[in-house]
Amino acid sequence: MIVAVCAVIATVLFITRGGDEEASASPTPAGAAAQNGYGQSGTAGYGQSSGAAHGADAQNEAAEDAQSGPTEPQPVTEVDKTFLVKVRQAGLWEIPAGRLAQTNASSEAVKRAGLHLMDGHSKLDQLVREDAKILGVAIPDEATAEQQGWVKQMENARGAEFDRLFANLLRASHGKIFATIGEVRAATQNDLIRRHARQANQTVLDHLEVLEDTGLVDSATFADVEKSVTPK
Incomplete structure (x- = not known):
């Protein structure tokens, strides 16, 4: 137990x-x-x-x-101002040249190029007037005396003569300004000028191509442009 x-x-x-x-x-x-x-x-x-x-x-x-916050004003150089002036002057004679192509040309390719000039430079002209106002840059109301002389030559030409004159005058002018646009775009410190140069570059390239498509640009015209844009 x-x-x-x-x-x-x-x-x-x-x-x-x-x-x-x-x-x-x-x-x-x-x-x-x-x-x-x-x-x-x-x-x-x-x-x-x-x-x-x-x-x-x-x-x-x-x-x-x-x-x-506040930002400093972007510089506008003399090169920037000259660029806006040249774009404005280009439109003041190339738009009338494009109109003349519709009445004086015999080539459909030249008439087509004229339409491209009228359209492209009308848009650029609106842009240049807007930018010039914003940046306080004075721009001209008429083309240079030389450019006005080119328009006079085309006014007095018809048919095949007009076609060749138009193609070579406009191709030379566009070739020379094309190089200038690249220089401006590469160097400018101003956002508005950069935008403008980009639009101008696209427009001028289009015009170069439609002018070359006419098949009327002489070798002498290319040589003249080459001489003009080659660094001295």
């Missing part, structure tokens, strides 16, 4: 001690898991994301301030 009672007491003591050991052991891994999962990974992840977002916000604010 005594042996049985002792056995029961021993069993109760064993179970109680085992439960106490399990209870005391369990907080340690749970605490470690919490520290690793939140204290390092969680906290570090949140801190990094928040810092990156704050940095991006600061950069965006700085960019907005730079855009909204």
Whole structure:
């Protein structure tokens, strides 16, 4: 009987001690898991994301301030001014030349080239007047005396004579200004002049091609342009 009672007491003591050991052991891994999962990974992840977002916000604010803040006026050089004047003068004689091609030419290719001149220089002329007003550049209201003389020659020509005269006068003029446009675009510090030079470049290139498509441009015209644009 005594042996049985002792056995029961021993069993109760064993179970109680085992439960106490399990209870005391369990907080340690749970605490470690919490520290690793939140204290390092969680906290570090949140801190990094928040810092990156704050940095991006600061950069965006700085960019907005730079855009909204005062800016210095962009320089307008004498080269820029001369460029606008030449574009204006080109339109003042090439648009009338394009009109003459519709009435005096015998070649359909020449008439087509004339239409390209009228369209392209009408758009450029509107742009040059807008930019000149913004930049405070005085532009002329008439072509040069030489350009007016070219228009007179074409007014007095008809048929095949007009076709050849038109093709060579206009191809020479466009070839020379084409080189100047590249120089202006490469050197100017003014955004409006850059935009204008890009548009002028595209327009003049189109005109060079339609004039060459007439098949009437003489080798002497190409030689004259080459001599004019070759660096001295």
